[in-house]
Amino acid sequence: MLVRLSIRDIVLIDRLDIDFSPGLSVLTGETGAGKSILLDSLSLAMGARGDASLVRHGAPQGQVTAVFDVPRNHPARAILADNALEDEGDIILRRVQTADGRTRVFVNDQPSSVGLMRDIGRALVEIHGQHDERALVDASAHRELLDSFGGHVGEVRACAAAWRQWRDAEQELARHRARVEAAAREADYLRAAVAELSKLDPQPGEETDLAEMRASMMRVEKIAAEIKDAQDLLSGSGSPLPQLAGLLRRLQRKAPEAPNLLDDIVKALDEALISLDAAQSGIDAALRATEYDPQRLEKAEERLFALRAAARKHNVQVDDLAQLRDAMVADLTDLDAGEQKLQALESQAQATRAAYDSTASHLSELRRSAAAALAKAVMAELPALRLERATFMVEIASEPENRAEEGIDQVEFWVRTNPGTRPGPMIKVASGGELSRFLLALKVALADRGSAPTLVFDEIDSGVGGAVSDAIGQRLARLSHRVQVLAVTHAPQVAARAETHFLISKSGQERVSTNVVEIDRPSRQEEIARMLAGETITDEARAAAARLLGETAAVS
Numbered sequence: 001m002l003v004r005l006s007i008r009d010i011v012l013i014d015r016l017d018i019d020f021s022p023g024l025s026v027l028t029g030e031t032g033a034g035k036s037i038l039l040d041s042l043s044l045a046m047g048a049r050g051d052a053s054l055v056r057h058g059a060p061q062g063q064v065t066a067v068f069d070v071p072r073n074h075p076a077r078a079i080l081a082d083n084a085l086e087d088e089g090d091i092i093l094r095r096v097q098t099a100d101g102r103t104r105v106f107v108n109d110q111p112s113s114v115g116l117m118r119d120i121g122r123a124l125v126e127i128h129g130q131h132d133e134r135a136l137v138d139a140s141a142h143r144e145l146l147d148s149f150g151g152h153v154g155e156v157r158a159c160a161a162a163w164r165q166w167r168d169a170e171q172e173l174a175r176h177r178a179r180v181e182a183a184a185r186e187a188d189y190l191r192a193a194v195a196e197l198s199k200l201d202p203q204p205g206e207e208t209d210l211a212e213m214r215a216s217m218m219r220v221e222k223i224a225a226e227i228k229d230a231q232d233l234l235s236g237s238g239s240p241l242p243q244l245a246g247l248l249r250r251l252q253r254k255a256p257e258a259p260n261l262l263d264d265i266v267k268a269l270d271e272a273l274i275s276l277d278a279a280q281s282g283i284d285a286a287l288r289a290t291e292y293d294p295q296r297l298e299k300a301e302e303r304l305f306a307l308r309a310a311a312r313k314h315n316v317q318v319d320d321l322a323q324l325r326d327a328m329v330a331d332l333t334d335l336d337a338g339e340q341k342l343q344a345l346e347s348q349a350q351a352t353r354a355a356y357d358s359t360a361s362h363l364s365e366l367r368r369s370a371a372a373a374l375a376k377a378v379m380a381e382l383p384a385l386r387l388e389r390a391t392f393m394v395e396i397a398s399e400p401e402n403r404a405e406e407g408i409d410q411v412e413f414w415v416r417t418n419p420g421t422r423p424g425p426m427i428k429v430a431s432g433g434e435l436s437r438f439l440l441a442l443k444v445a446l447a448d449r450g451s452a453p454t455l456v457f458d459e460i461d462s463g464v465g466g467a468v469s470d471a472i473g474q475r476l477a478r479l480s481h482r483v484q485v486l487a488v489t490h491a492p493q494v495a496a497r498a499e500t501h502f503l504i505s506k507s508g509q510e511r512v513s514t515n516v517v518e519i520d521r522p523s524r525q526e527e528i529a530r531m532l533a534g535e536t537i538t539d540e541a542r543a544a545a546a547r548l549l550g551e552t553a554a555v556s
Contacts, residue, residue, distance in 0.1 A: 001020070001022060001068065001069055001070070001453050001454050001483075001484035002020050002042075002066060002067070002068055002124075002125065002454045002484060002486070003019065003020055003067050003068065003069045003090065004017065004018065004019050004020065004065075004066070004067040005017075005018045005020070005041070005042060005045075005064070005065070005066050005067075006018075006063075006064070006065040006066075006067075007038075007041045007062075007063075007064050008062060008063040008064075009055060009056040009059035009061065009062040009063065010037065010040075010041050010044070010054055010055070010056060010062040010063075010064060010097075011034075011037045011040070011054060011056060011062075011514075012034050012037055012056070012506065012512055012513060012514040013034065013037060013038075013041065013056070013513065013514045014056065014513045016514070016515070016516055018502065018516055018518075019518075020484070020486070020500070021499065021500050022480075022484055022499075023480045023481075023484065023485070023498075023499035023500065024476055024477050024479075024480035024485045024487065024497060024498045024499050024500070025484075025485070025486050025487070025498055025499065025500040025501070025502065026486075026487045026488075026489050026494060026495045026498040026500075026501055026502065027486065027487070027488045027489070027502045027503075027504055027516070028488075028489060028490070028495050028501070028502070028503060028504065028527055028531065029503055029504030029505055030505070032506070034504055034506060034514030035488045035504050037514055038488075038504065038514075038516065039127065039456065039458055039488065040054065041064045042064070042066065042125070042127075042456070043127065044064045044095050044097065045064040045065065045066040045093045045094070045095050045117075045121070046066070046093070046117070046118065046121030046122070046124075046125055046127075047095075047105075047114050047115070047116075047117035047118025047119075047120075047121045047122075048118075050095070050097045050101075050103040050114075051097070051101070052097070052098070052099055052100060052101040054097050055097055055098065055099045059099065060098065060099055061096055061097060061098040061099060062096075062097045063094065063095065063096050063097070064094070064095050064097075065092065065093070065094045065095075066092070066093045066094075067090050067091070067092050068090060068091040068092075068093075068124050068453075068454075069090055069091075070091060070124065070453055074123070074453070075123045076091055076120050076123040076124050077091070079116070079119055079120050079123060080107070080108070080120070083112075083116055085107055085108055085110055085112070086108050086110060087108065091107075091108065091120065091124065092106075092107070092108050092109065093106075093107060093117055093120065093121065093124075094106040094107075094109070095117070105117045107120065122452070123452060124452055124453060124454060125452050125454045125455075125456060126451065126452040126454070126455050126456065127456040127458065128436070128439050128440075128443070128455065128456065128457050128458065128460060139411075139412045139413075139425065139427075142394075142411045142412050142413050143367075143406060143407075143409065143410070143411035145446060145449075146367055146370055146371060146374060146394060146411050147367070147370075148446070148449040149370055149373070149374050149445070149446055149449050150366055150367065150369070150370025150373070150374075151370075151449075152363065152366045152367075152370070155359070155362065155363045155366060156363065156406065156407070158359055158363075159356070159359045159360050159363050159405070159406070159407050160405045160406065162352070162355050162356040162359045162360070163356050163360075163403060163404065163405045164405070165352045165355070165356070166349070166352040166353050166355070166356040166403070168352075169345070169348045169349040169351075169352040169353075170349050170352075170353075172345060172348075173342075173345040173346060173348070173349045176338075176341060176342060176345055177342060177345075179331065180335060180338035180341075180342060182331075183331040183332065183335040183338070184335055184338075186331075187332070187335055190328050190331055190332050190335075191332065193314070193325075193328055194325060194328045194329055194332060196310070197310065197321060197322075197324065197325035197328070198325065200306060200307070200310055200321070202307055202310070202318065202321035202322050202325070203322065204319055204322060205319065206303075206307065206318070207304065207307055207308070207318040207319065210300050210303055210304040210307070211304060213300050214297065214300050214301055214304060217296070217297045217300070218297070221297070227283055227286050230283050231280075231283045231284065234276065234279065234280045234283060235280055235283075235284075241273065241276055241277070241280070244269065244272070244273055244276075245273060247269065248266065248269045248270060248273060251265060251266050251269065252266055307321065353403075356403060357400065357403075360400075360403065360407045360408045361400070361408075363407045363409075364396070364398050364407060364408060364409050367396055367407075367409055367411065368396055371394035371396055371411075372394075374394055374445060374446075375392055375393050375394050377445035378392040378438075378441045378442050378445045379391070379392055380445075381440075381441035381444050381445065381475065382437075382438075382441055384467075384468075384471035384474075385437040385440065385441060385468055385471050385472065385475075386437070386464065386465075386467070386468045386471075387417075387434065387437055387438070387441070389417070389418050389419060390415060390416060390417050390418070390434070390438075391415065391416040391419075391423065392413070392414075392415050392438065392441070392442070393413075393414045393415070393416075393423060394411065394412075394413060394414070395411070395412045395413075395414045396409050396410070396411055397409065397410040398410075412425055413425070413426045413442065414426060414429070415429050415430055415434075415438055416429070417429060417430060417431075417434055426438055432462075433462065433464060436457075436459075436460035436461075436462070437460070437464070437468070437472070439460070440457070440460055440472060440475055440476070441475070443455065443479060444475045444478060444479060447479070447482050451482075451483055452483070453483055453484060454483065454484045454485075454486065455479065455483055455484070455485050455486070456485075456486045456487075456488075457476065457485065457486070457487040457488070457489075458488045459488050459489065459490060460472065460487075461473075461489055461490065461491040461493075461494055462490065464491075466491075466493060469491035469492075469493040469494055470493040472491065472493075472494055473491065473493045473494040473495075473496065473497040474497065476494060476497065477497045480499070490531065491531070492528045492531040492532050492545065492548060493548065495524075495527070495528055495531060496528055496545075496548035496549050500518060501518065501519050501523075501524045501527070502516050502517065502518055502519070503516070503517055503518075503519045503523070503527055504516050505517075521549070524545075524549065525542060525545045525546055525549060526542070526545070528545035528548060528549065529541040529542040529544070529545040532544055532545060
């Protein structure tokens with residue numbers, strides 16, 4: 001329920017803090033005192049459209065804060081959770097409206113959006129008035145209200161689950177049918193491509209391995225050519241080694257003839273021949289190590305070029321060729337086994353549709369039964385509200401082929417205000433005064449089912465007489481046993497039934513300000529006497545006010 005409303009610099013309101021209680025609270029005051037400003041302020045905190053004209057003249061900005069105490073399982077808290085907003089205690093909605101037209105929104109002191117504030121506000125407060133087209137007169141909400149009244153919310157959820165199963169089955173059927181049709185159009189291409197790729201048999205990572213092998217073999221080939229040249233030089237027909245060896249032998253034979261003259265030369269030649277011999281052996285070993293099969297290189301190149309050509313042809317990476325082949329095989333499998341799978345999916349779709357149709361038909365029957373009970377309950381309230389010649393009805397249009405998550409029914413509340421006239425949607429047929437009374441009767445019938453925890457009624461007693469006003473007061477009091485009710489009223493019969501009475505007044509000369517105070521029993525009697533008598537309050541009016549207060553207290 002609404003526990004506190006704080007207003008700063010909104011139109012005629014300078015600074016105002018109101019604490020609300022459970023039950024029925026009324027707000028009264030002379031015409032022009034600012035009752036509409038109070039409701040506009042509350043609406044602003046509920047996400048209504050902001051406007052710079054709402055800011056009090058001379059102030060840079062206005063602000064409205066509404067604080068609500070609701071149970072942990074209330075739908076408004078689910079909205080907070082869905083939007084990752086903190087939710088530890090009261091729900092606090094704060095709206096800041098600047099004089100330059102900008103607006104800021106805070107939910108539990110966290111920056112938010114007007115749309116989210118509006119969603120939360122709708123879950124917390126309903127505002128009903130003669131010209132209010134948002135609440136019970138909104139046809140889009142009538143089906144949900146009927147389901148709440150009938151107590152078959154579980155069946156609604158079951159219908160929604162059946163609808164989702166049918167929808168999923170239809171979507172799977174459509175997807176598979178599209179795949180089979182696409183595969184059929186490309187069957188020849190697919191078979192040829194699968195044959196080609198299966199013969200090629202690409203392996204993951206094969207391109208990288210082949211490229212590295214090819215590069216390595218090409219490097220080895222280049223080095224081997226250089227080593228072969230070295231071998232030819234040292235071991236071929238033009239090798240200097242035999243000549244050097246012969247020279248060394250001749251010098252060795254002559255060395256004794258010239259002591260010490262050729263010793264160093266012989267030694268150097270001997271060491272050179274040993275080194276060249278070692279180099280020759282090393283070259284032979286290196287050449288053997290670089291031996292490779294040219295056909296192997298050729299095959300590696302052919303394989304690499306074939307893989308890359310296939311990748312270009314199918315416009316994929318080489319490493320994706322295997323996956324492409326598998327996908328094509330799956331498409332061919334779907335094509336080959338398509339009819340069988342299609343039949344199975346069609347059977348599944350038909351079964352889920354039949355299950356949905358059965359669930360929706362049962363729900364439709366429940367709704368028609370609940371519609372009759374709701375119409376009867378509303379009709380029982382109408383005579384006391386001077387609508388004894390009127391008829392309330394719940395129109396249900398069922399379209400079995402128009403399957404939806406909520407069922408096959410379109411629900412709308414209709415009325416006929418006089419016998420012999422044409423019935424129609426409540427918002428179009430009923431006049432302002434009639435509409436407010438229809439709404440009250442409907443709200444009483446719905447009680448706390450499908451209702452926000454706080455109901456606001458704005459002058460729904462306008463233009464009706466004492467007996468009807470008293471009937472309205474009784475019904476507001478009955479409603480307040482289940483939900484919090486706030487009523488702006490000019491009817492003393494309604495005001496007398498309140499548990500809490502707020503008086504709205506204006507003060508000041510050059511700078512007028514609207515004030516709201518909770519009044520006690522003596523002040524209530526005086527205010528109700530004013531509502532009965534007008535400007536001049538007589539003793540008779542005071543006595544009548546006392547009787548009204550006494551009678552309503554006795555009834556309570």
